[in-house]
Amino acid sequence: MSTFRQSQSSLHTWSGLIVGWVLFTIFLAGTVSYWREDINRWMRPELGAAPAPEVAVAGAVAYLNAKAPDARSWFIEVPDRSEGARLFWQPLPKAGEAAKRGRRRDTQALVDADGRPVHARETQGGEFLYRFHFDLHYMPVIWARYLVGFCAMMMLIAIVSGIITHKKIFKDFFTFRRAKGQRTWLDGHNATAVLALPFHLMITYTGLVTLVTLYMPWAAVANYASTQALYAQLFPDAGEVKRLDRPTPMVPLGPLIRDAEARLHGKVGVIRVEEPNDVAARVTLIGSPSGGMGARRPSLSYSAATGRLIWQ
Amino acid sequence: MTARATATRLSVWVRVLTAFPLGYAATSLVVMALARLLPGDQAQVTVTASLLSFAIYAGLVVLVFAARSAARALLTTVLIGTVAGGITWASILMGGRL
Numbered sequence: 464m465s466t467f468r469q470s471q472s473s474l475h476t477w478s479g480l481i482v483g484w485v486l487f488t489i490f491l492a493g494t495v496s497y498w499r500e501d502i503n504r505w506m507r508p509e510l511g512a513a514p515a516p517e518v519a520v521a522g523a524v525a526y527l528n529a530k531a532p533d534a535r536s537w538f539i540e541v542p543d544r545s546e547g548a549r550l551f552w553q554p555l556p557k558a559g560e561a562a563k564r565g566r567r568r569d570t571q572a573l574v575d576a577d578g579r580p581v582h583a584r585e586t587q588g589g590e591f592l593y594r595f596h597f598d599l600h601y602m603p604v605i606w607a608r609y610l611v612g613f614c615a616m617m618m619l620i621a622i623v624s625g626i627i628t629h630k631k632i633f634k635d636f637f638t639f640r641r642a643k644g645q646r647t648w649l650d651g652h653n654a655t656a657v658l659a660l661p662f663h664l665m666i667t668y669t670g671l672v673t674l675v676t677l678y679m680p681w682a683a684v685a686n687y688a689s690t691q692a693l694y695a696q697l698f699p700d701a702g703e704v705k706r707l708d709r710p711t712p713m714v715p716l717g718p719l720i721r722d723a724e725a726r727l728h729g730k731v732g733v734i735r736v737e738e739p740n741d742v743a744a745r746v747t748l749i750g751s752p753s754g755g756m757g758a759r760r761p762s763l764s765y766s767a768a769t770g771r772l773i774w775q
Numbered sequence: 776m777t778a779r780a781t782a783t784r785l786s787v788w789v790r791v792l793t794a795f796p797l798g799y800a801a802t803s804l805v806v807m808a809l810a811r812l813l814p815g816d817q818a819q820v821t822v823t824a825s826l827l828s829f830a831i832y833a834g835l836v837v838l839v840f841a842a843r844s845a846a847r848a849l850l851t852t853v854l855i856g857t858v859a860g861g862i863t864w865a866s867i868l869m870g871g872r873l
Contacts, residue, residue: 467841470840470841471837471840471841473840474836474837474840616829616832616833619829619833620833620836620837623833623834623837624837624840627837668829668830671829672826672829675825675826675828676825678828678829679802679803679806679825679828679829681803681804681806681807681810681828682806682807682809682810682820682821682822682824682825682828683810683821683825684807685806685807685808685810685811685821685824685863685867685872686810686811686817686820686821686872686873687821687872687873688872688873692873693818693821693873696817696818697818697822
């Protein structure tokens with residue numbers, strides 16, 4: 464079987480060499496993204512301390528009620544360590560006008576506990592590095608994602624072929640011959656690669672799986688006429704809200720947050736309000752990312768007119 | 776360039792083209808066949824087949840570079856793709872999609 468082992472050697476070399484430098488920038492941006500929130504704070508020192516979540520949400524609702532009371536939907540990011548509540552809203556399309564995506568800047572804000580917009584210097588802070596991890600910034604997003612996926616696949620191939628090539632994987636781990644030129648570099652390469660091997664495999668595979676619907680949509684294509692049907696099965700939700708055009712004031716969100724946090728056994732991260740200030744208005748409270756591993760957070764939906772839990 | 780060096784280059788290029796564009800197509804068809812054939816809940820089966828896809832692709836690339844000759848690698852990949860594609864096609868014809 465030595466030829467099988469040898470055949471993988473050049474595959475290992477070239478698959479690593481060709482994409483190594485792109486991978487390095489991806490790793491760097493990804494690693495730094497662990498401190499995304501901290502970098503956000505650090506890059507905007509003019510902002511004060513984070514308000515308490517319930518106070519911040521009350522401020523956010525006050526701002527939205529003044530600015531966009533009849534929007535199609537509101538999104539409120541509950542501040543955890545961030546400087547205020549980040550808001551987005553989707554305006555109601557005017558009659559006869561197709562829903563168009565306006566400039567995002569016009570429909571988002573950062574507000575403090577009193578519902579006043581907070582002004583800080585223009586910087587994306589840590590968000591830039593987080594996006595750079597898979598969008599690469601200097602090229603169109605979709606091409607960047609395909610390129611990142613190609614590089615990640617090459618890394619998976621490099622790891623697998625590297626394991627095959629490596630004959631005495633256990634013994635070599637404890638071998639280090641110093642001052643022997645290339646031999647020494649190879650020993651160092653073996654030691655660091657094998658030490659973090661499970662981690663390397665894990666970040667590569669989970670990276671690919673994160674964008675699996677982009678890279679490998681074919682299983683869904685084989686079983687479903689539309690991918691929406693698959694998502695509806697995998698991630699059921701309370702369904703669409705139908706506006707009834709009967710203005711109704713909304714209940715305060717504070718008690719809903721407390722109720723949801725008790726039911727979710729964790730913090731609420733995002734609040735979505737659909738058809739606010741209508742009798743049909745629905746509040747969906749989504750768990751915070753710091754509360755668990757899954758990419759899809761658990762969520763609960765309440766009627767905004769009565770405060771009753773309608774879906775979990 | 777000697778004839779032997781030319782032959783080696785040709786072999787490498789055939790393997791690269793077999794492994795990457797063609798290998799991706801073959802993997803996609805295998806994943807589709809798996810999604811059709813694996814038993815269980817349809818949504819879960821779809822997810823399982825998708826999750827396996829990258830391991831299947833990596834395995835196929837390893838095989839392409841380990842094959843005794845480039846022609847053999849090419850033929851094997853085409854065969855795998857054809858069989859998987861045939862299964863998928865027949866299965867969708869018989870069972871339809873959601």
